[in-house]
Amino acid sequence: MNKNENRKYEESSLDGVSAAGSRDRRLDVIPGSTAPNGPDFRAAVMHLAEPALARPSSTPETAKLFPTGTAIRQSASVPINTFNTEKMEFTTEVNKATWKKEGPVLTRMGMYHPLEISHIRFPCDRLSEVLDFLEEVFRALSLRTIYHDAPLAASCESLEQLELRVSLWKDRKDSAEAVLEVQRVLGDSVLFCMYAKRILNAVRGEKLELAMSRHVPMPALRKAEYTLQYAMRETNISEDPVVSALEIAHNLICADRHDARILGLESLCIMTDPGKTGLETAERVARCVLLGEAASQTNHAVLAPIQERVLTLTVLGAWPGTSIREAGKRDAYLALVTVANGLRLLAPADLTNALNECVRLTGVELVEVLLAKVEEAAHHPHSAYFALEALEALCSLPAVRGHIQVPLVKHAQGVGSSSHAALASVSSRVLVALEA
Numbered sequence: 001m002n003k004n005e006n007r008k009y010e011e012s013s014l015d016g017v018s019a020a021g022s023r024d025r026r027l028d029v030i031p032g033s034t035a036p037n038g039p040d041f042r043a044a045v046m047h048l049a050e051p052a053l054a055r056p057s058s059t060p061e062t063a064k065l066f067p068t069g070t071a072i073r074q075s076a077s078v079p080i081n082t083f084n085t086e087k088m089e090f091t092t093e094v095n096k097a098t099w100k101k102e103g104p105v106l107t108r109m110g111m112y113h114p115l116e117i118s119h120i121r122f123p124c125d126r127l128s129e130v131l132d133f134l135e136e137v138f139r140a141l142s143l144r145t146i147y148h149d150a151p152l153a154a155s156c157e158s159l160e161q162l163e164l165r166v167s168l169w170k171d172r173k174d175s176a177e178a179v180l181e182v183q184r185v186l187g188d189s190v191l192f193c194m195y196a197k198r199i200l201n202a203v204r205g206e207k208l209e210l211a212m213s214r215h216v217p218m219p220a221l222r223k224a225e226y227t228l229q230y231a232m233r234e235t236n237i238s239e240d241p242v243v244s245a246l247e248i249a250h251n252l253i254c255a256d257r258h259d260a261r262i263l264g265l266e267s268l269c270i271m272t273d274p275g276k277t278g279l280e281t282a283e284r285v286a287r288c289v290l291l292g293e294a295a296s297q298t299n300h301a302v303l304a305p306i307q308e309r310v311l312t313l314t315v316l317g318a319w320p321g322t323s324i325r326e327a328g329k330r331d332a333y334l335a336l337v338t339v340a341n342g343l344r345l346l347a348p349a350d351l352t353n354a355l356n357e358c359v360r361l362t363g364v365e366l367v368e369v370l371l372a373k374v375e376e377a378a379h380h381p382h383s384a385y386f387a388l389e390a391l392e393a394l395c396s397l398p399a400v401r402g403h404i405q406v407p408l409v410k411h412a413q414g415v416g417s418s419s420h421a422a423l424a425s426v427s428s429r430v431l432v433a434l435e436a
Contacts, residue, residue, distance in 0.1 A: 097419070099131050100149045106178055107151035109169035118196045119181040120203060121171065127178060130203055134166065137202045141195060142422035144381055155185075159382055159422065161330065162187030164195060242284050245271060250306050261319075265334035268310065272341035279345075286342030290354040308361050310335045315362040315369050333383060336373070339366075340386040343393040351397055367394065367403055377412040381420040384412055388426045395433035404434060 104127060109115070122130060134154065138145045143156040152168040163185040171177040180203055182196040245267070252264025268289060274282040287293040292307040312320045313335035346354060358366040370387040377384035388409070394400040409430050416424030 097147070098135060099147050099152065099154075104128065104131060104149070104152060106168060106170040109172050109179060111172070113169075115179070116181050116183050118183070118193075118200065119179055120200050121177050121179050122203065124170065124176055124178045127168070130168070130178075130180065133202055134199070137199055139419050140421050141198060142381075142385070142420050143195075145419070157382070158187070158191070158195060159385065160187065160191055161333070162191050162195065164192060166199065242271075242281050246285065246288060246303055246306070250303050253309050254305055262330060262334070265310075265313075265331065265338065268306070268338045269334055269341065272338050272345070274345065282341070283345045286345045287350070289338060290342045290346065291350060291357060307357065310338055311358050311361050311366075314339045315358060315364045315366060336383060336386050336390075340390040340393075343390045346393070348396045351394055355394075355400075367391070367400055370394075371404065371408065374408055374412050377415045377423065381415060381423050384415075385420070385423045385426055388412060388423070388430050392426060392430050392433055395430065395436075401434055404430070406431065406434060409434070 106124065106127065131152075138154065138156060141158070143158055145157075146155040148154065154166045155163070156166065157163050164187075165183045165185055167181045167183065169179045169181065171179055180200070182199055184192040184196075249264045249267045249271070252260045252267065255261060255264070268285065270276050271285040272282050272289065276282075277285075288303055289306055289310050292304060294303060308320055312318065313332050317332045319331070343351065343354065355366055358364070370391050373380065373383045373387035374391070391400070391404060395404070409427050413424055413427035413431070416422070416427055
């Protein structure tokens with residue numbers, strides 16, 4: 001190839017690069033700018049900052065909720081504007097007990113906001129009424145709620161650790177219409193459908209039983225237990241299913257992985273709930289967890305760590321041999337639920353033994369820990385609720401009744417009356433038990 005040919009080849013290559021560059025610049029058109037061929041949709045999506053895809057408006061208040069680098073959601077069940085559960089602390093600077101009632105402002109829904117199926121539309125002039133409905137629904141469903149004014153939203157957490165977000169937007173097509181959207185952030189999807197249905201139906205004005213009771217009535221439990229025992233007689237099962245379940249739970253909570261430990265604690269929560277596993281099974285598991293008793297055909301040494309780990313988590317907020325920082329809030333919460341479920345199933349003599357076992361393993365009185373959690377009812381209503389459930393069971397012991405202060409329980413009752421129906425209910429039951 002001579003020099004002239006080389007020069008022609010280089011010029012043609014440069015022309016190709018410049019042509020490609022012009023094509024790239026043509027694709028880089030941002031909405032609102034002018035270009036010979038008009039804006040390109042793909043370029044608009046590619047060159048907008050990621051938070052802008054989720055941002056309903058560009059106001060400073062909204063920008064604070066969507067920091068730079070926020071990842072676009074990957075599934076329909078996870079909202080774009082997710083919140084960190086570890087930071088769900090009620091402080092006077094950020095979190096409020098309700099929305100701003102004087103002139104609430106709706107944010108216009110973002111162009112690329114993927115609206116959930118669980119949403120309804122209503123006229124904007126009903127906004128104040130809808131906000132009042134939502135507050136009452138959150139209270140009746142015993143949801144721990146953090147309210148946001150810009151954009152209008154509420155971050156909720158249920159007693160079952162289900163996290164959801166209720167958002168209110170102004171419709172993009174009709175400025176006189178508003179949209180209420182319920183999104184699942186974390187937790188069981190079936191449980192989310194139950195909560196979302198009640199929230200949406202309440203806003204529609206339908207009359208529904210909002211309160212979701214955790215406990216099945218005792219006559220229904222006994223009838224179900226009898227039916228289950230009759231069915232088990234007809235089957236040939238060589239192994240005791242309770243023993244197998246306890247061994248699996250033991251292996252999980254003793255694992256190195258944190259997610260395995262959480263799964264083990266969740267299993268114990270379910271197994272100590274008579275509404276899910278039956279009275280006989282729940283009582284056997286409760287005796288293993290609180291008293292350290294071995295179930296039939298079970299080696300006591302194998303299941304002994306279950307008692308130590310659950311009680312240590314409940315009292316000290318840490319796994320045995322670790323610091324508090326190494327255990328998450330969810331760990332201690334699940335352990336508290338397990339203990340509260342178990343105490344309700346023990347006889348008074350066994351309750352005394354359970355309290356002694358707690359002192360032996362941790363060196364701390366369980367009643368003192370429960371009362372401390374009740375004191376924090378305004379900040380942690382869910383933990384206060386389960387602490388009061390445990391205290392209700394312990395009220396059968398005269399020594400414990402004399403330890404519980406009536407003003408403290410009334411304080412929790414006041415918190416529940418304003419924002420947490422389940423907390424108000426259990427507080428009333430404890431007050432009745434103290435007067436007995």
